[in-house]
Amino acid sequence: MSEVRIPPDSPPSDAPAGSPKPFFQDTGTKRTLHFTEKEIQSSMSLLNPDALDLEYTRMMMGFVLFNPEPRRILMVGLGGGSLPKFCHRYLPRTEVEVIEIDPEVIALRDAFMVPPDGARFRVILADAAEYLGAADDHADVIFLDGFGVGGIPDALCSEDFYADCFRALRDDGILVINFHVNHPDHHEYMDRVRASFGPSMFEVVDDDMTNSIVFACKGDLLDDPAATALTRPAAISKDAWRQLMPTLRVIGATLVLR
Template sequence: MLKYLLLPLIVFSGVAFSKVIHEERSLYRNIIVEDTSDLRCLKFNTKSSQTSQSCMYKNDPDKLVFNYTKLTFASLLVADNPKNVLIIGLGGGTLSNVIHELYPTAKIHNVEIDPAVTKVARDYFNFIENDLVTSSVQDGRIFIKRAAIKKQMYDWIILDAFNGDYIPEHLLTKEFFEEVQSVLAEGGVIAANTFSSSKLYEHESATYHAVFGDFINVSRENRSNRIILAGLKAPPTNEQIKAQVKILEPRLAKYGIDIKAISEFMHFTKDGQDWPADTKVLTDQYSPANLLNF
């Protein structure tokens, strides 16, 4: 792995100074860690864009920064008290850390393809690892294939892989989702971080529906992120969701998660699909990269 030292870069932006505190070229991308006042962000710099993958408040690391990470916890409204959690795509390890604090006896395994990202998460983002919180450097699809062979099961699977431009194509196909389904425990849920503004929106929706049936979209109006909650045998009732909100509200408040508000962003596809019935499903043979442009 190529690593090099970089003199601190300070950029004046409004009233805030941004300083690059780490930069390296990994096997997959340019990785940047940047401080702006109290905010520390992990960024991927690719040929087409520079995107923030994970951020934390240095003086309040428990508080979540990104909208999508907060929306991910809608999972707990449909499948609370996870025992075995699988996270594909590490970033700074924010999700793993919060889940570990919420459920200290749960087993959490993080899968990250880029060893440099894992090291940065440890060195700069307080990524917690112990006997219950583990990680491996591997392609997420290969990991899941091997987990299925070993008959390993997870009751909360979070798909959060991102290559700097979009979700890797091989993690967006019908065949991959079928592999994910094979390691989902009874009563568990899959939470996938994706986008409502993508040209792939309809194809992704059709593909999830082809494998899992009706699912839940969690998204805020005029925001680009959406979380897909899939794999549920039966959708929760409004009464069940309200009961869970009451339990979770005080537990999640310290992380900046307004679970009551998030519960109102849940849209059930059983109440109406927002993609054409003839939308083509993404497969290993049909996953067009040209549609990745927003």
């Protein structure tokens, strides 16, 4: 039996016109975020709210093989806050900055147990394309996981936007992108990323051939042979490493074949 909940007092929306109202649904011990009934935007275990419930989110954490203790992570798209919560808990020396365009998504942060804003965590209501267009040497890791109904908004997958991401990264910074493998423009998106990052990128696809996670580096950090050793860095707790290790093995195998 599932229960659908819509926040009764959401603030007026500044999201793009026509955007559906987000809602969450509880089914057993799972809480999921939706824009439509058919598509799950985020999933959380009510028994372990800080765990990464979806495989693609664990894949996106693969950046720890190259930089296990970034100073700042910038995330595009709050959703249900899975990745922000995990990074906030398990990367205690890292500042986490989340850009979200829809205030009604932000209004659900308490339902998904997203931490309050503080010294090293904050959610910013902003257009990510504009925000990154004005950023320079800003973050060590950038996550792109901003989806709406029908896929990635055009402003977040243009060649100019990926060039802005490149400029916003610090030296040896890593861009981590969640794509849908079966999207008709997937290969075009990859070419747009490559236009800024050149060959310093690789792709990992999940088991059900749904999500493609792309890692692109501003520098040659992806060529570090230590990444394939899969040795737990001192900065990563045993609990976090245990959760990530099965997925990191897949990423390590992809690196060996790169």
